[in-house]
Amino acid sequence: MQNFTSFTDFSEAQSLINLALKYKKDPFLDKHLGRGKRIGLIFLNPSLRTRISTQLAASNLGMEPIVLNMDKDGWALEMKEGAIMNKNTVEHIKDAAAVLGSYFDILAIRAFPSLTDKSQDVDEYIFTQFLKFTGKPIISLESATRHPLQSLADMVTIKENAQEKRPKVVLTWAPHIKAIPHAVANSFCEWALGCDYDLTVTHPEGYELDEQFTAGATITHDQDEALKDADFVYVKNWSAFNDYGKILHAGEDWILDEQKLANSPNAKVMHCLPVRRNLELSDEILDGKRSLVQEQANNRIYAAQAVISEILNTQAGHPNKKV
Amino acid sequence: MQNFTSFTDFSEAQSLINLALKYKKDPFLDKHLGRGKRIGLIFLNPSLRTRISTQLAASNLGMEPIVLNMDKDGWALEMKEGAIMNKNTVEHIKDAAAVLGSYFDILAIRAFPSLTDKSQDVDEYIFTQFLKFTGKPIISLESATRHPLQSLADMVTIKENAQEKRPKVVLTWAPHIKAIPHAVANSFCEWALGCDYDLTVTHPEGYELDEQFTAGATITHDQDEALKDADFVYVKNWSAFNDYGKILHAGEDWILDEQKLANSPNAKVMHCLPVRRNLELSDEILDGKRSLVQEQANNRIYAAQAVISEILNTQAGHPNKKV
Amino acid sequence: MQNFTSFTDFSEAQSLINLALKYKKDPFLDKHLGRGKRIGLIFLNPSLRTRISTQLAASNLGMEPIVLNMDKDGWALEMKEGAIMNKNTVEHIKDAAAVLGSYFDILAIRAFPSLTDKSQDVDEYIFTQFLKFTGKPIISLESATRHPLQSLADMVTIKENAQEKRPKVVLTWAPHIKAIPHAVANSFCEWALGCDYDLTVTHPEGYELDEQFTAGATITHDQDEALKDADFVYVKNWSAFNDYGKILHAGEDWILDEQKLANSPNAKVMHCLPVRRNLELSDEILDGKRSLVQEQANNRIYAAQAVISEILNTQAGHPNKKV
Known part of the structure; x- marks a missing residue:
């Protein structure tokens, strides 16, 4: 698995469900899998369950999670290609995405829809930019149109x-x-x-x-x-x-x-x-x-853990076999 | 010790004081006690000393602290039993408390009083709800009426x-x-x-x-x-x-x-x-x-460490003997 | 190296540059150097690259980074010596600096200039206070006049x-x-x-x-x-x-x-x-x-790692030899 932003197929879904159930029984089963790796949890919107469950999931795999509240701790992002940035936005999404990609092994991102610009939302503009410019696996923590975890x-x-x-x-x-x-x-x-x-x-x-x-x-x-x-x-x-x-x-x-x-x-x-x-x-x-x-809510931990595990194994060259 | 929200008795207090002094001399004495365990530090109000000293205390015991600024990172909580939630509150305290209880081994909570609703403050309404719905040990990081750490x-x-x-x-x-x-x-x-x-x-x-x-x-x-x-x-x-x-x-x-x-x-x-x-x-x-x-301020670290240690040992079935 | 707040001399700079390049090739080369130590990352202003790169640098050295958004998570600081604090500020910088110094092995601080009070900015008032009252090594994450990392x-x-x-x-x-x-x-x-x-x-x-x-x-x-x-x-x-x-x-x-x-x-x-x-x-x-x-942006990680490494080695009594 390269990225996790939507449903792909029946067999991958079954494989993830079974892996999640395995981790639920034994959360520390693969506690060395993510050693020395970092996942950036990038929040453009608030979160409680998603934030904590994904932190726990990463930590169960020995991976270090770092949370960035982009809206509060960071800078306002420019989304428009070619924009002359002489207004409120401080950094272009493509620069931020590339930097974050160079800092982390996996990026997990939450970006809610505008609910005003339908085509931008439906086209998943923000996720598309991250997928294009980070060069690292992306996990959706809820995008404009989907919440796959x-x-x-x-x-x-x-x-x-x-x-x-x-x-x-x-x-x-x-x-x-x-x-x-x-x-x-x-x-x-x-x-x-x-x-x-x-x-x-x-x-x-x-x-x-x-x-x-x-x-x-x-x-x-x-x-x-x-x-x-x-x-x-x-x-x-x-x-x-x-x-x-x-x-x-x-x-x-x-x-x-x-x-x-x-x-x-x-x-x-x-x-x-x-x-x-x-x-x-x-x-x-x-x-x-x-x-x-x-x-x-409790299963959110193990769902995230299964997804991170699959991505780490894919990065390492040995993806889990599908069921 | 099941929870730490107030003074209980002379001998427990002496036991905690002595344990704190022991940790002050050797902070990493029990550095594996909390391995694989997590403490959630839930702040409904700002904090500097309490936040950092409790993080350090947990970390000295090998326990992973995760901070949640509930007021900023999470959602506004509904406190009233039976409320029809069609106003500003987004999540009921009993749902949030139960989820947090399922995510952490210990919950540490800061919730200041309203200073307007005397009976709700005196009855420690928020802590009572957490104690009722988390199913996990609770440490007070300052409640409406007490600041035991x-x-x-x-x-x-x-x-x-x-x-x-x-x-x-x-x-x-x-x-x-x-x-x-x-x-x-x-x-x-x-x-x-x-x-x-x-x-x-x-x-x-x-x-x-x-x-x-x-x-x-x-x-x-x-x-x-x-x-x-x-x-x-x-x-x-x-x-x-x-x-x-x-x-x-x-x-x-x-x-x-x-x-x-x-x-x-x-x-x-x-x-x-x-x-x-x-x-x-x-x-x-x-x-x-x-x-x-x-x-x-410095002793805040070792006070918190003594309390977390006692709770972890109680969870593990071997509470420290009282002095 | 005691503190890192400005350029000192050619040979120290070359030594840091070479060490950074060494860490870039092998980030986990000194992964036990900071074991059991903590660095406090104190932000009086927002940050993305500086925050994350310094967290990663510390973590590469086995050191625990704890981030404090002083402006949001903590209290408004009083800067003036002798002030009668009956206005908006809640804590004096000298008290906060001393507490933070007692909690951490190294303090890293970001404090932008006012851009209105020239002499306070030029004199690096905030950093001077921290240097005076923490008793621990200070790393600049950008001060009023310099951004050495x-x-x-x-x-x-x-x-x-x-x-x-x-x-x-x-x-x-x-x-x-x-x-x-x-x-x-x-x-x-x-x-x-x-x-x-x-x-x-x-x-x-x-x-x-x-x-x-x-x-x-x-x-x-x-x-x-x-x-x-x-x-x-x-x-x-x-x-x-x-x-x-x-x-x-x-x-x-x-x-x-x-x-x-x-x-x-x-x-x-x-x-x-x-x-x-x-x-x-x-x-x-x-x-x-x-x-x-x-x-x-990527080199920010290794620059910070070189600086933290030098300070840890100085604390331990064996500073890296200069080139």
């Missing part, structure tokens, strides 16, 4: 908890008060479909996701119908994609609570956190037996 | 410098321009009394501390009387407790200077730092031979 | 790329929109002259640097004349020194582009980064073969 942790969680070989997985839109990126929802669809799960996506009219991620899923505006007999229910807000970055309406009746799961006795409930309690999801679910949200 | 370092400093078995210890209120928490003052009383020192507390009328911390001390508004023949003088500002969080008056004549110590030739002067020079304490004292403030 | 990395880069024994080195002023410190320009002159290079400094009228740094250089307002047959061209903005901290005019025609190097076929171009593209330096140069800016 979250999705890998989600797949690990589903694998641990699935009763069926091909469970019914439902992604259900939830209300929120802010315009939220599509990355978690997109990635979840990409990975759930790629892992060959039976995926249903449900949301109010107008909240259609980018079709490149949902093609192959059942899509419906009828939440009750979608939730019926679900094995896993993933709750997540996102802003409109077509009317880009907009909040179309409050949608408060889309909250997930126990009443809505009356016909889904076995449904486990997932959320990537942070969750807005009693707006997206009810206290009764989050504090009850259906909730997998803490398992998901 | 500071007090332990203070007791170590008194032990190192005491000429008498039962020295006269004076806590004297000092002027300040901001409303300052009671934590350092409360804890100092709790520990000095618990360690069986002869404690006098002096302050202007209206600045009475919470009686649960001062019961057993001599309390007076006469600063001169209090300072007479003192062995140790601890200088500290705090806001009013009864008229909660208020500054009642400037009180500039309560500054501690050499003139006030004319009748206390042996008095050593203590302060937890940061100190406002020439407002709380005069330059002549801080730069003179009476001052122990740098020793206190 | 940058200059050492620059000298390493020149040494690697020089065709001649005594190359023609040109420092050329570049336009900018903000008032920029003199530290990089001053230090570059100090080191280039101290290393016995043929130095020319060119700038618009009014931008004369402090003569203590430029004495011995050819100084001209004719940029074309200065650039002719140059081997190395260092591009850098600075604000006025005589009319202290002022921007005298836009000076946009002072940008360095290919056209200006028509008569300097062998000229390599240097800049300390961050660089404002198409304002200070054209894209064609930065993205072309003349540019050494990425090499300079």
Whole structure:
């Protein structure tokens, strides 16, 4: 594996899931693999779980993580090719990316979308620049359109908890008060479909996701119908994609609570956190037996560890065999 | 020791003081004790000494410290049980606490009081939530009502410098321009009394501390009387407790200077730092031979190291024997 | 070497350059030298390259780096001797310096000039205080008047790329929109002259640097004349020194582009980064073969590593022999 910025194929996904489960049993199994190597964790946006879980993952492999809060500790970045930099931006992304590439063995980057410039977001402009100018492997800590480490942790969680070989997985839109990126929802669809799960996506009219991620899923505006007999229910807000970055309406009746799961006795409930309690999801679910949200957060460590391990092994010339 | 959030009893305090002194002589004595373990240092408020000394303490024990500036790097926390989170808070404390508990072996937390909601502060609401939801040992890096690592370092400093078995210890209120928490003052009383020192507390009328911390001390508004023949003088500002969080008056004549110590030739002067020079304490004292403030700051490392060591040993099933 | 805050002499500079080149070939050559030691990286201003390269340098030597963003994580510092601290500052620099000195084996500090109080800046007030009160070796991560780690990395880069024994080195002023410190320009002159290079400094009228740094250089307002047959061209903005901290005019025609190097076929171009593209330096140069800016940034690691190594060896009683 050269970079980790999106789902690639079924067998690589299975290989990563299995490796993550192996590390979960024995976190220090490969504690010398990353010796003398450094991973730079570059945050252009805030983070709690992603920051800590990736630090722990690197450290479990004997690799030194260095965190850079680019937005606070560093300089404002210029993104535009050919810009005359006589305004607020202090450093061009291509210079910063090259320097960071020369300082680290692996770069892990978080860069949220603007939610205003659709084509720049969809084209993953910032990640494209980093991929072009660093010359080192890149791990996404959430980009404009994807959050693959979250999705890998989600797949690990589903694998641990699935009763069926091909469970019914439902992604259900939830209300929120802010315009939220599509990355978690997109990635979840990409990975759930790629892992060959039976995926249903449900949301109010107008909240259609980018079709490149949902093609192959059942899509419906009828939440009750979608939730019926679900094995896993993933709750997540996102802003409109077509009317880009907009909040179309409050949608408060889309909250997930126990009443809505009356016909889904076995449904486990997932959320990537942070969750807005009693707006997206009810206290009764989050504090009850259906909730997998803490398992998901814990699995973030091992998902990141599997990814870093694969990249280190690829750098060393002996990638893990695929399952 | 399961958690370290307050004074417990005389023998545990003596045990910690002695262990701290042992580590001061040989910081790397137990350098493998924390191998493969992580302590999360969670700051909801700024810090210099506490942050660095605790990092060094953990590192001396071979334990990996990871700092999280929750207020800046993470998300705004919701504190209220059952809240409908449709406002500014992004994550509920119980979800964050549980995630952090799953990421770390020990959590160390700093959470200042509001100084506006007295009952929430007195009930240590934030610490109570962490204790309830993390499932891991908690170390206080200063809570709403206590700063036990500071007090332990203070007791170590008194032990190192005491000429008498039962020295006269004076806590004297000092002027300040901001409303300052009671934590350092409360804890100092709790520990000095618990360690069986002869404690006098002096302050202007209206600045009475919470009686649960001062019961057993001599309390007076006469600063001169209090300072007479003192062995140790601890200088500290705090806001009013009864008229909660208020500054009642400037009180500039309560500054501690050499003139006030004319009748206390042996008095050593203590302060937890940061100190406002020439407002709380005069330059002549801080730069003179009476001052122990740098020793206190240095002892913060070994106080934290003793506490982490005790918790690690308890986790491992072999707590240090009490003295 | 006790401290590293400025150029000292030719032989020490050569010794550091050679040691840096040795570490560049084998970064982990002395990986146990700093074992059990800590370096505090104290930032009173933002940083990207300096922060990360110094962390990596320390870590290559087995030394633990701890970063403190004093401006954000800590407290506002009082700088004035004898101040009555009843305003915004929370801690006096002499108390903070002493505490930090007791926590670390080496302190590395970044403190930009005010650009308003000339005499305080020229006297290096902040560094003087740290040197006076820490009792530990100090490394400059850029002070009010100098940036010696940058200059050492620059000298390493020149040494690697020089065709001649005594190359023609040109420092050329570049336009900018903000008032920029003199530290990089001053230090570059100090080191280039101290290393016995043929130095020319060119700038618009009014931008004369402090003569203590430029004495011995050819100084001209004719940029074309200065650039002719140059081997190395260092591009850098600075604000006025005589009319202290002022921007005298836009000076946009002072940008360095290919056209200006028509008569300097062998000229390599240097800049300390961050660089404002198409304002200070054209894209064609930065993205072309003349540019050494990425090499300079990479050499920051080994420059810092050489300096830390010398200080650790001096502390241990066996300083490296000079070349």
